[in-house]
Amino acid sequence: MRDYVITVNSTVDLPKEWLEERNVPVVPLRYTIDGQTYEDMSGLTAKEFFDKLREGKMSVTSQVNPEEARAALEPFLKEGKDILHLAFSSGLSGTCNSMKIAGEELKEEYPEAKIIVIDTLCACLGEALLLYKALQQKEAGKTIEETAAWVEENKLHICHDVTVDDLNHLHRGGRVSKATAVVGTMVKIKPIIHMDDNGKLQVVGKERGRKKSLNKIVDMAVEQSEGWDNDIIMITHGDCIEDAEYVAGLVREKMGIDNILINNIGTVIGSHTGPGVVAVFCMGNKR
Numbered sequence: 001m002r003d004y005v006i007t008v009n010s011t012v013d014l015p016k017e018w019l020e021e022r023n024v025p026v027v028p029l030r031y032t033i034d035g036q037t038y039e040d041m042s043g044l045t046a047k048e049f050f051d052k053l054r055e056g057k058m059s060v061t062s063q064v065n066p067e068e069a070r071a072a073l074e075p076f077l078k079e080g081k082d083i084l085h086l087a088f089s090s091g092l093s094g095t096c097n098s099m100k101i102a103g104e105e106l107k108e109e110y111p112e113a114k115i116i117v118i119d120t121l122c123a124c125l126g127e128a129l130l131l132y133k134a135l136q137q138k139e140a141g142k143t144i145e146e147t148a149a150w151v152e153e154n155k156l157h158i159c160h161d162v163t164v165d166d167l168n169h170l171h172r173g174g175r176v177s178k179a180t181a182v183v184g185t186m187v188k189i190k191p192i193i194h195m196d197d198n199g200k201l202q203v204v205g206k207e208r209g210r211k212k213s214l215n216k217i218v219d220m221a222v223e224q225s226e227g228w229d230n231d232i233i234m235i236t237h238g239d240c241i242e243d244a245e246y247v248a249g250l251v252r253e254k255m256g257i258d259n260i261l262i263n264n265i266g267t268v269i270g271s272h273t274g275p276g277v278v279a280v281f282c283m284g285n286k287r
Contacts, residue, residue, distance in 0.1 A: 001143060002080065002081065002082050002113075003080075003081050003082070004081055004082035004114070005023070005083055006024060006086065006134055007027060007073065007076075007083060007084070008024060008026055008027070008086050008127060009026070009027050009028070009029060009064065009087060010026050010027070010039070010040035010041045010266060011029060011088040011093075011123055011127060012026070012086075012127040012128040012131055013125055013127075013264075013266035014261075014263060015263055016041055022135060024131065027068070027085075027099070028040045028041060029061060029062065029064055029095060029268045030061065030062045030268075031059050031267050031268050031271050032059065032062070033057055033058070033060070033271075034057050038267070040267050041266065041267075043267070044267065046239050046264035046265075047239060049270065050238055050239035053270075053271075053274055059270075063098060064095045064098050066098045066101040069098045069099045069102035069103075074106060077106060077110045082113055082115065082116075083113070084116050084118070084144050084148055085099055085116070085117045086127060086131055086134065086151065087100075087118060087119055088120070089120060089123050089199030089200075090119045090121070090199055091121060091195075091196075091198050091200035092199060092200065092201070100117045103117045114144055114145075116148045118148060120155050120199075121156065121198065121199030122158050122160070122199065123195060123199075124236050124265060124281070125234035125235070125279070126159075126234075129158050129281050129283070130151060130158050132232060133150070133151075133154065137151075154283070156197055156286070157283050157284060157286070158281065158287075159194070159195075159220075159221060159224045159283070160195035160279060161192075161194060161217040161220040161279060161282075162192070162277065162278070162279040163190050163191065163192055163193065163216070163217050163278055164190070164191055164193065164276060165190070165277070166191070166274070168274070188209055189206050189207070189208060190206060190207050190208075191203050191213075192206060192213060192217065192220075195287060196287060214246060217279065217280050218247055218251060218255075218280060221251070221284070223284075224285060225255065225283065225285075226284075227285065228283050228284055230255070230257055230282050230283055231257075231259060232261060233251050233255065233260050233261075233280065233281065234262075234281040235247055235248055235281070236262075236277070236278070236281075237262070237264060237277065237278045237279075238264070238270055238273055238276050238278075240275065240277075244262050247278055248260045
């Protein structure tokens with residue numbers, strides 16, 4: 001059996017060290033802010049990036065194109081490895097389509113290789129949680145087809161429970177409508193968002209006040225995960241570590257899970273959520 005590599009887009013928003021330790025190659029998206037273009041996971045620190053957003057600077061993101069996708073994947077085929085790529089949700093970016101185009105082109109040139117590109121319909125640490133589970137499958141000796149099948153069967157069980165300070169960033173980036181964004185401008189009203197089965201962000205509620213919104217996303221995760229054996233919970237935040245730690249404490253208290261990964265949201269997804277976003281990711285019955 002040929003060895004295979006699991007690759008991801010930078011929108012997994014995991015620490016670079018975590019990915020390097022597990023030999024997971026990353027295909028990066030890009031963002032432009034203040035006249036400079038950077039690769040996601042490179043350039044500005046989270047603090048520098050979110051401070052610019054707080055100053056009113058706009059960050060514009062760009063998807064991976066087919067040529068970039070091809071350049072990132074081909075070296076592994078030259079090494080004689082197969083590829084399982086877990087792509088950023090097609091509901092939020094054209095990156096997945098670019099990865100699929102590159103995969104089809106490479107299959108013609110490397111007919112002996114297996115190249116599987118999966119639309120995860122996930123974002124941020126939701127993608128990361130799916131990667132974490134896929135790596136467990138690979139480490140257990142599963143073939144590329146078996147791991148891909150597990151991912152396809154379980155990707156809609158990756159729950160994304162999100163709150164943001166307001167919806168203006170998501171609206172400017174075209175991720176929610178203007179009418180929906182009005183909710184985000186209401187004083188003290190904090191939107192509650194989830195990822196739907198089409199891999200798109202949907203506002204599913206609102207809470208009055210920050211603390212209530214943080215409590216709500218944990219309560220959602222508790223309900224969704226009932227009956228599931230979550231061995232890890234992931235939490236992301238937009239330069240608001242105290243709020244993320246508060247949510248982690250609730251997870252320990254209400255879900256009984258101590259294995260919690262907390263990381264800043266990445267610069268590409270953070271361009272659309274803005275500072276102050278907090279999200280909980282778990283496996284559950286349905287989104």
